[in-house]
């Protein structure tokens with residue numbers, strides 16, 4: 146028996162005095178080969194986990210930076226199966242990998258096959274931003290039976306009772322969306338975030354990761370003590386778009402996490 | 404099973420289709436919308452107000468019109484038009500926009516967003532915002548802003564901000580995606596008036612409830628005219644709102660054939676079309692599970708139709724259900740045939756239809772030839788064609 150993947154993600158993301166950092170990148174951005182390269186470097190940069198996005202033609206929850214990355218990846222031929230290959234190559238470095246994908250590519254691929262192949266690739270968990278808990282079955286059933294963690298999102302507009310239900314559907318960690326809106330770096334995070342994180346923390350024993358809009362040391366300082374982990378997406382994808390790998394940004398941000 | 408279709412949706416689904424595939428951020432707004440809509444629907448005061456606006460602002464009931472010269476041209480089958488082109492602003496879209504604006508007022512939301520393809524829904528949204536003093540932002544693809552430029556000018560005159568959408572195929576799909584992103588960001592202050600029976604629950608149900616007035620009126624008008632029902636009811640399908648609007652009243656009349664007409668563009672086999680029910684397979688687009696034009700990897704495909712209002716890779720979930728239970732037949736008509744029907748109807752009836760219902764008129768001709776002189780067809784003439792002058796001259 147393999148150790149339960151959930152356990153791995155859960156322990157990787159739990160803050161122990163520090164704040165853990167999760168990086169996001171898009172599979173196939175700008176090419177499959179280059180994204181594997183970037184992924185491996187990010188894996189060794191001190192992050193606690195890596196989110197790998199599967200590109201979609203109509204990413205409802207994403208701002209311009211991630212939209213562009215997805216478009217480039219698709220133009221360069223990235224597919225669901227190609228993204229699983231990228232995930233496999235990067236997961237081999239030992240970093241817990243979480244796939245972030247919209248629901249339609251998964252439905253089209255077949256959720257059962259997707260779950261099995263993701264598990265085989267060494268993926269730890271899956272986040273589907275357009276799959277609220279009401280629509281979660283049967284997809285999450287397949288994910289769970291492949292021992293993959295199912296990470297659900299809580300938003301600033303989620304009522305308290307619903308937060309508990311979302312937490313009870315989640316494993317690995319709970320993703321707390323920090324802005325009412327789509328992905329993309331923001332100058333400042335909204336005021337109510339510590340209160341929202343506190344509310345979520347009080348309703349689950351899972352680690353809680355904050356994400357959307359996070360790009361600066363000040364953001365991380367404000368999250369430390371309130372969240373277990375912070376997800377940095379558009380800021381890293383922006384660096385990858387410019388030909389970089391995001392590693393220096395990660396190192397910079399990690400200073401504010403300790 | 405006789406009333407099965409009318410009691411749908413159950414838990415937000417029409418059979419397997421529908422649902423709410425949206426970011427968590429929108430879930431409480433959708434719940435609020437559903438509660439508010441059911442409350443408003445049951446409130447006699449709301450219904451009275453809606454009826455008043457339908458009469459004096461939209462101009463309802465719209466007439467049932469006997470298209471005698473077209474009937475003769477097609478071999479003698481009786482063809483009638485339900486004249487939604489005579490609605491204020493020129494299309495059925497205002498039926499929905501008025502109802503949703505009243506709902507926005509009830510929810511205390513002062514900012515309205517909308518997506519538009521042909522510009523008819525954008526104009527309808529801008530119109531109700533002017534009428535009720537609401538702030539209006541309309542998302543429209545670059546390509547549609549060019550081919551429906553008159554409607555862009557109308558929206559601006561009505562006080563709406565028109566946001567150009569340059570992503571993807573620069574048409575209705577991309578405008579809808581962008582409107583949803585705006586809604587995710589401004590959901591606390593903003594109501595999103597979706598223009599068709601698409602999107603997450605409760606939109607497909609709510610827009611149907613607001614558009615079914617088309618068929619409710621037409622069925623009564625037809626009965627009092629003829630003492631019987633038409634053999635076939637035909638409507639064009641973009642997202643499917645005028646079609647659901649006219650079909651709903653006839654769903655239980657099993658003897659009445661219902662036909663939805665999609666856009667075959669340059670021909671289904673060329674891949675350049677917008678016929679999701681004829682040429683697609685089930686998937687998720689814009690928050691609901693329905694027939695979608697997608698590639699083998701679940702990516703949404705670019706579409707083509709001469710008609711901006713039909714140029715959309717998805718369709719309302721209730722149509723997917725009606726297709727699978729075989730209550731409605733879905734077919735597709737090419738750009739070329741739609742253009743010819745546009746010209747024919749204009750010359751024979753003195754009625755210039757929009758390119759969208761021109762697809763339905765062409766197919767009415769096909770059915771008329773099968774039915775012969777004793778037959779009867781009711782066509783939903785969903786809008787008028789002034790907006791399409793440029794496309795028609797070019798074609």
Ligand SMILES: Cc1ncc(COP(=O)(O)O)c(C=O)c1O
Nearest residue numbers: 523599641642643644645712786
């Ligand atoms: C006149 C007219 N008919 C039909 C449509 C297609 O929409 P639906 O299928 O929702 O009726 C449009 C859309 O813009 C339209 O303007």
